Amino acid sequence: MADKQEIYDVTIIGGGPVGLFTAFYCGLRELKTKVVEFLPKPGGKVSMFFPEKIIRDIGGIPGIAGAQLIEQLKEQAATFDPDFVFNQRITGFKRLDDGTIELTAATGETHYTRTVILACGMGTLEVNELNHHDASAYAGKNLRYTAEKLAEFQGKHVVISGGGDSAVDWANELEPLAASVTILHRREEFGGLESAVTKMKQSSVRVLAPYSLQHISGNGDIIESITAVHTETGAQEVIEIDELIINHGFTIDLGPIKEWGLDTEDGRIKADRHMRTNLPGVFVAGDAASYESKLKLIAGGFTEGPTAVNSAKAYLDPHAEKMAMYSTHHKKLVVQ
Template sequence: MAENHEIYDVTIIGGGPIGLFTAFYCGMRELKTKVIEFLPRLGGKVSLFFPEKIIRDIGGIPGIAGKQLIEQLKEQAATFDPDIVLNQRVAGFERLSDGTIVLTGSKGEKHYTRTVILACGMGTLEVNEFDSEDATRYAGKNLHYGVEKLDAFKGKRVVISGGGDTAVDWANELEPIAASVTVVHRREEFGGMESSVTKMKRSAVRVLTPYRLEQLRGDEERIQSVTVCHTVSGQREDLEVDELIINHGFKIDLGPMKEWGLEIEEGRVKADRHMRTNLPGVFVAGDAAFYESKLRLIAGGFTEGPTAVNSAKAYVDPKAENMAMYSTHHKKLVHK
């Protein structure tokens, strides 16, 4: 029975930015909290793929590197000492007769909780690698699927394949320090923020559209040049390269959670305005959530997390206040 195990008020699945801030707010509501993260470290895809990316769309922060944001969120989350479980994927979901939820890890680990908040993004992440045997040979050498340290590209001829928000941001960040930056994108339109795309096109970045990356050439150790192909005319061009960055998106999968009975739409978990899912005691926040007028920004998730926590608090204690006291008045935070 559940009473023979430690039971948490809230278990957050996902230790990215939204999961970390949600854990902090759980402490504000005096909820016993556990965070379970699939990766071996906290930070989610920001820590994994974008540690050097400058994030500029969080209120009150003109600009902050991804890794710095994660460090500050980790410090903030630690304020109320949540339990952290790393390198574990949650697979099973069961509800006991007393209402306790049992989450089972992929290796059989058991976690007992009164409520669950899904802050897992759209599930586990895997980069879309370039489909070539050569890509496997050069990965980790001068073929990159992320930018961990900007200084590693200083004075280098950089080619970026991709046209999403991240590819555009990398181009803008690298342009001032690289010898040259060329962006290759298979469509005329870019998926980045309008202002970022405009900045890139007005800079010294060379933009090749609509082109696709076709072939890598080099020795056993490093890529020396790449061939790109115009998607309409078939015209080819060889580009000399010191560093190649590929940003062709991610494979994202909710995995076993799709079997829990959650209502899914467009690959995300449907939520109401209280961040409640169709399963009692299960809430959602961040990229995992789907609802009308969804704001797909970290700033939006920072609102959804506390909303989910307030709903979880009401589920655990129907007589509780609707929200926590302001942080300026919280006894533990005032003391700090």
């Protein structure tokens, strides 16, 4: 029951970069805030896919590694001590008689809140694992689904299976430090920036396309070789490896949130210019949001988050100021 648990002013679903900054801004507006995240750590797609990549399109920050940006966002969010809950996927939404919203996680836990900000990207992220009977035996050893720590590949013979932008980026990043990098892709065309694909093709990266990964062979502890097969001729090649990186895409899904009665388009939640959804008291920010001229960048979410918070504040208190004061004027933030 709601009266037995704390009721928050705002519950942010998603602890990605936008959820973290939104939590900070909730603090500026003196809103009691909780962030619920499905993954065991914050950072969303940044932590999952490009922690070591340098992000260069956030105003005032000429370049920052993804992981460092998340560290700084965590520090900023902590200014006002929001509560964080990890390892919970929010699935259920119910409005109680007194207007309080009850959110339920897949694990069965409940959260009570007056408003919700959906900063859930396009949903929970799960990598598409290698479809091979031995894959689980080697996962986390020398079969990986991301190239999180580049230094671990120093001097190694690396095979990357996949042709998306992350696969191309990893090939380029690993090429200077690995003993060899081979990328195999079932189509001739690669995803990602043209300049990145050109750079990869002009480097020492060995490009096998159109090839697919047919077999992995190992000693039970590590994979020792893989078999690649030409998708048209059937020609096979056995390649000895130290590391295998699989980049076969990921599944991203709003899941049961789609059943809440929200207006959606292309897997995102429709927002008006106040970041309101069609459900009263439910707002949206970041990759989750859909509206005309939506900027699908972290910087876009850093505006939408505060707008959603201001809308939540107005929903809770129609007499409140429409916007926060400047952070430079905030009593907790002013350096004496």
